[in-house]
Amino acid sequence: MQGTSAAQAKVWRGSTSEQRSDERRQRLLVAGLEIFGTTGYHSSTVSGLCSAATVSTRTFYELFNQRADLLEAIYAQVTDQIRVDIEQLPTPTVADIEQWAGDAVRAVVGPLLADLRACQIIEIEVVGLSEQIEERRRQTTLAIAQGLDAVQLALTDPAAPQPSRADxxxxxxxxxxxxxxxxxxxxxxxxxxxxxxxxxLDMMTAILLRVLKP
Incomplete structure (x- = not known):
């Protein structure tokens, strides 16, 4: 009975403390996307973020140590989805490289052009903010770049010298x-x-084809 009472104590208005925490975190992510992506990270304040997310500053610091952690979380959310979208693309052949290039550019760039707030955060607001975020940026760039590895191999003439992994x-x-x-x-x-x-998107696709097309 004591265990049941303890479990019930965690539920308030039909949601558990974990669910409420997730909901508040999501509201902060939404508020951060709007504020960081429009007025900018350096113009933001914890109190302003909390007001937009309708959470207390105490809640903010329960979820994030500082504003930079919220910014990094938004960066990760956007770039992780881009990486998933890239990984789901099939490896092209010479015959369908033009279709693949268009799909790849739209998978990487399309979401950022559809929401320029995300683009502002990914390409400007996070740059140089901290060594931790810079390392994440480098790893993200490398991970997306590696998505072109199998593509380059697939498009190389088997009779020609194969490009090295470094190349x-x-x-x-x-x-x-x-x-x-x-x-x-x-x-x-x-x-x-x-x-x-x-x-x-069309221009980027044309440039990508110039780089990759044999």
Whole structure:
């Protein structure tokens, strides 16, 4: 009976303490996406984030040690999904490389152009913030770049010398880095002068094909 009472004590209005904690964390992630992605990380405050998320500052510090941890959590949420989307793409052949390139660019860049708040966070707000976040950025770049490894091998003529792993990795990092800098330039271009999302995706696809197509 004592165990049952203890379990019941954790339930309030139909949800457990863990569920309430998850809900508050999600509200902070949503608030962080809006605030970090519009007014910027350095202009934000814990109190402002808490007000937007309708949680107390005590709750914030129960979930995150500092604002940078919330920013990193948002970064991880967005980039982890991009990595999953990339991994789900089939390895292309020479015959369908153009379709694959378009799908790959849309998997990586499409979500960021669809929500420029996420793009602002991924490409600008996290840069140089801390060594921990920089290491995560490097690992994320490398992981996405490695998604091009099997693609490069699949497109190489079997009769020709195979590119080394180091060479394939360099090409992948070059492509991902170029995409990243293109997005920064897009964000810094006045909205009235920006290319449309479709135009930018098409241009990136064409450039990727120039790099990969045999």
């Amino acid at each position: 394939r990795e360099l090409v992948g990092v070059f492509v991902v880095g170029g995409i990243s800098e293109s997005l920064v330039a897009h964000l810094r271009t006045p909205p009235a002068d920006r290319r449309s999302a479709e135009e930018l």
